[in-house]
Amino acid sequence: MVAALAWPTAAHNSRYAAMKISSRADVAPFYAMEVLKAANAKAARGDSVLHLEVGEPGRGAPAGVLAAAHRAIDAGGIGYTEAFGLPELRARIARYYDETHGLNVPVGRIAITTGSSGGFVLSLIAAFDVGDRVALGVPCYPAYRNMFKALGIEPVYLRTTLETRFQPTPEMLAAAGPVDGLLIASPANPSGTMLVGQPLHALVDYCNAHDVRLISDEVYHGITYERAAETILGNSKGGIVLNGFSKYYGMTGWRLGWMVLPDDMTAPMERLAQNLYISSNAVSQRAALAAFDCRDELERNVEVYRRNRDLLLEALPRAGITEMAPADGAFYIFANVGRLTNDSADFCARLLAETGVALTPGIDFDTEEGHAYIRISFAGKTDAIRDAADRIVSWLS
Template structure:
């Protein structure tokens, strides 16, 4: 007799990860693939972080630590808000988490109940939508267009039908790389404040911007900020991030962390403390992304990708491929097979219109980025009729 599975486990796949596996399968049979499907830096953690981790291994017992995080790291993060944004956030409101993924999970558990409704822009980060679904929280997808920089704006939020309990803003956006400016973020927060809605601001791509730097929601009293060492700090596999939570939520977040995770990996916390002394190296990474961005903005139009959202930050290009296909999943598999370039179909980020979009990640080497453009232009020429 078949034994029951939970409905929760029937959550949608994270297609980025499926594409990564498809690309890996082709490499396993000897093909050369340029990886532009997964959003992670191709650089290792900064040297100072690696040194700190080595010292931690030698000197520390690496036992469990306080569920909210090592006090020194929480203080370093609070200092980061003062130094980088001029915002005063007490260390007692900083919570260290196992990547922003665990941070988002904890934040969701702390402020939403089963059956609540939470709005986010489509296109948006798929794992959030899927995580909310697994927790029984309904995602209200707000269809945002390039006119709104694919962001959730206060105007769009005001038009949402029915009651909502929260909204998620991600600036710079994944998949679009677009930024919501300071006035836009403030207007959205005021809308939340006036209507009793919780704002969760995902700021994981802060530090990686090419136009104006994005602003933080950390100075809005009731907002929850989600952030991570994964992207700008180039530490994806170390699984470490943080939350800034309102004072009145600290204890419930602490109780949830104690029970769900006990504590965040101690070695990663020791290492992350050094990350704030590595800006020089990290800025070089951002300069390399900026060069890749330019290579793609210059080269992709000749490959048929000529409708691209403004790439304000992060390391993504979100291209409208409606002129090339009406099935971006099939298109990406074909592109992988025939051009040797792995990218992610927009359907991962936007279940409604994603079939006409593709996301390219440009966090790889400059050489690979140039190779991708050459391959895509060649592929486009070969596919053209006549």
């Protein structure tokens, strides 16, 4: 007779106490997710909660993608794909670059990944050795520095300010000393600001001239308000582009992204992809083929974000919040609340407790100066954003 398993027990746990956990696994929590947990707990108690903390498109995947996913499942044969993805999806992405940027990108340089996050892990492993120095502007998307830590890459933080639209400059890079890489994002999270024209070209030129591997996060392309986003492709010498279906295409949970690689990286990256995750989700890939034909619905989503953004830009000054990054794109406002608090985590906790509005404290994005900032995500429904703006205004007035 098999003995019943008694697990976990104190004795069982103590057997593991001496075993090692890698110091590289000791990454910081993502506070937005902690706020989400607190907000969900409040909602479970029956309170009215408005979620402006997570960067998730409110409407999800477009109808054409859902229909294509149903067709793919009905057709069966959902197996592994090639590590770099379905040839027809890679070809469709190449066409996207032609249609959107007038660029002829060879299909062989396009690789499908498990979200842009999967592309980041592959790119960072393939481009950098443990101990390499890679620059990035702060404030920044927290996963960047946590991925650096997990992979043993040394982050070289470039302190940005409102004056540079929270984006790095060649002068900051030069002052930081020799680096192996630079990571940029446009539109960026949390600031929503973009690098276009001269500021982008100057960074690309600097990287070309100094053999700095440029990694460009273009996952928010398509969600822009003043002018179209610009890709580094066509100008960058050895740059890697990360993009994906989570944001403009509203497909966060489908875990699908893509990379555009320089020629010298396609073979090593393909071998890495084969070994690290075999292939990306096949249903998602078949469904994503339809995403490029859903432009009308996707553009309507951008118009909702624009309305939400305009509503907040009008309301926040009435709450005494006047200093913020110009939200050129993405769906975030990064605002200075230094006149109201020197502890944005406490500020957000009180705001949630007293009004039900969930925001993310700036410390997620900037461990040094973030105590004076909040990030507001306006990816949700307009009614919820309007309600949240009203609650913030009356809480602070």
